[in-house]
Amino acid sequence: xxxxxxxxxxxxxxxxxxxxxxxILGLLVGFLAVLIINPQGAFGAITGVVENFFAYSSxxxxxYNFGSTLAKTAPLIMCSLSVLFAYKVGLFNIGAAGQYALGxxxxxxxxxxxxxxxxxxxxxxxxxxxxxxxxxxILKAFCNVNVVISGIMLNxxxxxxxxxxxxxxxDPSGKDTFRLLKKAKDSVLPxxxxxxxxxNNKYVGLAIPLAIVMAVIIWIILDKTKLGYELKxxxxxxxxxxxCGMKENRNIIMTMFVAGALASMGGAxxxxxxxxxxxxxxxxxxxxxxxxxxxxxxxxxxPIGCIFSSYFITHxxxxxxxxxxxxxxxxxxxxxxxxxxxxxxxxxxxKSVIIGNVKRRTERKVKALAEAEAKKGGTKA
Amino acid sequence: MEKPYAIEMLNITKRFxxxxxxxxxxxxxxxxxxxxxxxxxxxxxxxxxxxxFGLYQPEEGVIKKDGQVVKINDPxxxxxxxxxxxxxxxxxxxCFSVLDNIILGVEPNKAGFLQKDEARKKVVSLxxxxxxxxxxxxxxxxxxxxxxxxxEILKMLYRENEILIFDEPTAVLTPQEIEELMQIxxxxxxxxxxxxxxxxxxxxxxxxxxxxxxxxxxxxxxxxDIANTTKEELSRMMVGRDVEFVVPKDPANPKDVVLDxxxxxxxxxxxxxxxxxxxxxxxxxxxxxxxxxxxxNGQTELVYGISGLEPLxxxxxxxxxxxxxxxxxxxxxxxxxxxxxxxxxxxxxxxDYSLENNMVLQxxxxxxxxxxxxxxxxxxxxxxxxxxIEKFDVRSGQGPITPARAMSGGNQxxxxxxxxxxxxxxxxxxxxxxxxxxxGAIEFIHKQIVNHRDSGHAVLLVSLELEExxxxxxxxxxxxxxxxxxxLDPKKTTVEELGLYMAGAKRTxxxx
Numbered sequence: 083x084x085x086x087x088x089x090x091x092x093x094x095x096x097x098x099x100x101x102x103x104x105x106i107l108g109l110l111v112g113f114l115a116v117l118i119i120n121p122q123g124a125f126g127a128i129t130g131v132v133e134n135f136f137a138y139s140s141x142x143x144x145x146y147n148f149g150s151t152l153a154k155t156a157p158l159i160m161c162s163l164s165v166l167f168a169y170k171v172g173l174f175n176i177g178a179a180g181q182y183a184l185g186x187x188x189x190x191x192x193x194x195x196x197x198x199x200x201x202x203x204x205x206x207x208x209x210x211x212x213x214x215x216x217x218x219x220i221l222k223a224f225c226n227v228n229v230v231i232s233g234i235m236l237n238x239x240x241x242x243x244x245x246x247x248x249x250x251x252x253d254p255s256g257k258d259t260f261r262l263l264k265k266a267k268d269s270v271l272p273x274x275x276x277x278x279x280x281x282n283n284k285y286v287g288l289a290i291p292l293a294i295v296m297a298v299i300i301w302i303i304l305d306k307t308k309l310g311y312e313l314k315x316x317x318x319x320x321x322x323x324x325x326c327g328m329k330e331n332r333n334i335i336m337t338m339f340v341a342g343a344l345a346s347m348g349g350a351x352x353x354x355x356x357x358x359x360x361x362x363x364x365x366x367x368x369x370x371x372x373x374x375x376x377x378x379x380x381x382x383x384x385p386i387g388c389i390f391s392s393y394f395i396t397h398x399x400x401x402x403x404x405x406x407x408x409x410x411x412x413x414x415x416x417x418x419x420x421x422x423x424x425x426x427x428x429x430x431x432x433k434s435v436i437i438g439n440v441k442r443r444t445e446r447k448v449k450a451l452a453e454a455e456a457k458k459g460g461t462k463a
Numbered sequence: 464m465e466k467p468y469a470i471e472m473l474n475i476t477k478r479f480x481x482x483x484x485x486x487x488x489x490x491x492x493x494x495x496x497x498x499x500x501x502x503x504x505x506x507x508x509x510x511x512x513x514x515x516f517g518l519y520q521p522e523e524g525v526i527k528k529d530g531q532v533v534k535i536n537d538p539x540x541x542x543x544x545x546x547x548x549x550x551x552x553x554x555x556x557x558c559f560s561v562l563d564n565i566i567l568g569v570e571p572n573k574a575g576f577l578q579k580d581e582a583r584k585k586v587v588s589l590x591x592x593x594x595x596x597x598x599x600x601x602x603x604x605x606x607x608x609x610x611x612x613x614x615e616i617l618k619m620l621y622r623e624n625e626i627l628i629f630d631e632p633t634a635v636l637t638p639q640e641i642e643e644l645m646q647i648x649x650x651x652x653x654x655x656x657x658x659x660x661x662x663x664x665x666x667x668x669x670x671x672x673x674x675x676x677x678x679x680x681x682x683x684x685x686x687x688d689i690a691n692t693t694k695e696e697l698s699r700m701m702v703g704r705d706v707e708f709v710v711p712k713d714p715a716n717p718k719d720v721v722l723d724x725x726x727x728x729x730x731x732x733x734x735x736x737x738x739x740x741x742x743x744x745x746x747x748x749x750x751x752x753x754x755x756x757x758x759x760n761g762q763t764e765l766v767y768g769i770s771g772l773e774p775l776x777x778x779x780x781x782x783x784x785x786x787x788x789x790x791x792x793x794x795x796x797x798x799x800x801x802x803x804x805x806x807x808x809x810x811x812x813x814x815d816y817s818l819e820n821n822m823v824l825q826x827x828x829x830x831x832x833x834x835x836x837x838x839x840x841x842x843x844x845x846x847x848x849x850x851x852i853e854k855f856d857v858r859s860g861q862g863p864i865t866p867a868r869a870m871s872g873g874n875q876x877x878x879x880x881x882x883x884x885x886x887x888x889x890x891x892x893x894x895x896x897x898x899x900x901x902x903g904a905i906e907f908i909h910k911q912i913v914n915h916r917d918s919g920h921a922v923l924l925v926s927l928e929l930e931e932x933x934x935x936x937x938x939x940x941x942x943x944x945x946x947x948x949x950x951l952d953p954k955k956t957t958v959e960e961l962g963l964y965m966a967g968a969k970r971t972x973x974x975x
Contacts, residue, residue, distance in 0.1 A: 311820070318816065
């Protein structure tokens with residue numbers, strides 16, 4: 083037992099290795115795909131995606147755009163935490179996208195239409211998504227409706243509900259809502275001085291540290307607390323949870339509330355930094371929730387890992403804008419990032435392959451050791 | 464003349480990091496014999512079988528089929544050599560029919576279209592030939608465990624396997640089904656099939672086997688002819704010491720009432736009637752009351768009702784004078800109920816949790832294991848789990864951090880028994896507490912239960928094993944079709960009389 087374990091047998095190391103492997107494989111396949119579409123600009127396209135803000139010539143622009151990438155990472159961290167939290171409890175929160183939309187909708191509405199201060203907007207956003215998540219949880223707990231089914235349906239209900247809600251907040255010059263920095267300055271999340279670090283990038287602010295803090299909190303809850311113990315037990319075996327007196331229905335509902343709240347906090351956060359505005363005619367559920375699934379798995383289903391995986395996915399998504407539109411159609415950049423994100427889902431697969439390899443290797447080692455010993459003590463036996 | 468060997472495993476050695484699972488083991492199975500493989504939990508039986516199926520490659524030793532050395536790299540090789548196995552936990556597709564399960568993997572087809580008629584004919588003729596009664600069109604989840612097992616046997620026969628391995632086949636069966644299985648096995652051997660019967664139930668080995676090989680802690684102890692041996696001899700070979708089959712215990716000294724059940728009625732989940740009908744009884748301090756009966760006569764629901772897993776339809780339950788009829792489960796547990804559940808995988812364990820986390824499943828919220836702020840005290844959990852592991856001899860690969868899923872069934876059961884008994888509950892409900900355990904472990908758990916009684920607690924035991932019922936209980940209540948049909952004194956009754964009550968042929972009025 084006190085034998086030192088090989089580095090590869092340590093779970094954390096393994097997760098990092100597999101995640102990096104997935105990224106490399108994704109880039110490779112993405113490269114092959116653009117190579118097939120048009121070999122001319124393939125190398126430029128893929129390096130553009132990977133480089134993101136490094137592609138800019140001046141250091142000022144690089145730092146500024148690094149800040150923007152970080153600003154877009156924060157909501158993805160929240161969505162991946164949402165997916166991860168539910169997943170650890172045995173539920174698949176595909177409704178993160180809808181909860182994200184609800185958070186965004188509630189935040190923008192209370193900002194523009196009600197002119198509420200930012201912290202109230204954020205809280206309302208969190209609450210609405212939490213309730214939506216809990217609704218899925220209630221359906222699961224009392225009617226045994228699969229959360230994937232209710233989640234997908236709630237996604238659409240949420241999307242169109244938010245579109246209707248935000249009609250009055252629409253800027254008539256376009257399809258998007260008004261810029262909050264212009265119309266509701268008090269509702270925008272404070273920069274807490276972080277903008278100064280990123281060449282006065284006004285989108286860099288509270289959202290980023292807040293998302294990281296949330297990741298740490300989720301990690302602590304799941305790993306260190308009685309609540310986490312109960313929730314994971316309920317997720318792994320609801321019957322055993324009931325047998326030992328846990329309130330499994332309450333646990334399911336609470337989990338979904340927290341998961342929903344996390345995703346909608348991401349939505350509220352993002353739109354309250356005013357990086358983007360809500361498209362009131364949107365007919366597709368925001369991809370953020372779905373990317374959250376990829377980020378959660380790429381992060382090895384570890385809350386801290388999610389911070390890095392979310393950053394990576396945002397990095398290549400923003401980097402997609404570097405793809406030369408003279409060579410490729412506008413969708414190609416989305417396509418490349420999608421391929422890479424797709425391969426991020428292979429983390430668990432790679433993990434099992436590596437574990438199998440390590441096992442075989444140690445078995446061989448043990449055998450060799452035993453043979454050596456047998457030779458030494460051959461006369462004794 | 465001795466029959467030739469069908470399969471031989473000669474001098475097999477298989478090592479794992481830290482342990483030698485099989486140390487120079489030899490197992491020779493003759494054609495047409497029933498050969499028992501006996502050993503405690505963790506003696507290396509499963510590893511040996513995994514070697515035979517090519518799941519592990521042995522470091523030393525050879526396998527011979529009909530005298531020829533063969534190399535078995537994976538289960539497909541084993542299958543080609545005619546080796547088949549009925550696993551302890553069946554490998555059946557629950558929502559498929561019996562016939563579909565039998566042909567699964569070797570479906571007769573023409574251009575991809577199933578030819579089920581042909582398969583059905585073959586299955587029907589096989590089931591008639593060997594007396595394996597099944598309904599080919601029944602869905603697995605609707606049929607009894609016995610019929611599921613017959614389906615597994617037919618699966619092997621359909622594949623024309625010559626060497627049939629039964630891995631603890633009786634662990635899940637009722638006494639009647641066990642009797643049937645014994646007959647089936649004898650019939651198969653008579654038809655020339657070679658049977659390897661893995662078990663630690665000595666009575667069954669004595670009844671059905673021709674020879675028996677014994678393993679202990681990874682080592683080969685020997686092979687004996689059943690005709691020239693005794694139960695005591697076999698158990699000594701298996702455990703390495705003499706085993707007491709009957710738990711020594713003083714007469715019961717019942718004191719005040721701990722559990723008082725009045726007119727309890729519980730609805731059935733499977734059928735539109737009541738599984739438990741107006742049942743009343745009391746359990747006192749210092750006595751072991753046993754609910755006996757054939758599986759499926761309402762014992763499961765009775766326990767669900769008392770433990771709170773199912774709501775009552777009628778009646779009243781009192782624990783130590785408190786009405787707990789509608790109390791939530793946690794409250795019942797805190798008021799002094801302990802529960803060793805019937806199904807360890809369904810209720811007893813969180814399989815993906817480590818052993819230590821499972822050890823505190825009933826106590827994780829206590830101040831010893833959780834701070835006021837709601838953080839787990841992991842050091843205390845580790846210490847507590849290590850204590851229980853030591854005290855109850857729970858064996859596992861990595862100690863407290865072993866995932867429960869990776870432990871053997873017997874050790875999983877020991878972990879649950881350890882957890883429940885260590886809480887010193889006023890009322891211990893033990894449902895088949897020794898299911899799937901070897902004699903050594905059974906002896907140990909029986910002693911623990913008797914100790915628990917002697918220290919002034921009440922025990923409600925539910926068991927399907929007549930031997931356990933007769934040797935452990937102070938009072939027997941027989942359940943038949945959801946009712947208590949008789950109260951018997953184990954000292955004054957016989958197994959035959961008990962059997963009559965269990966079969967519903969006899970009943971007397973019972974007053975609580």
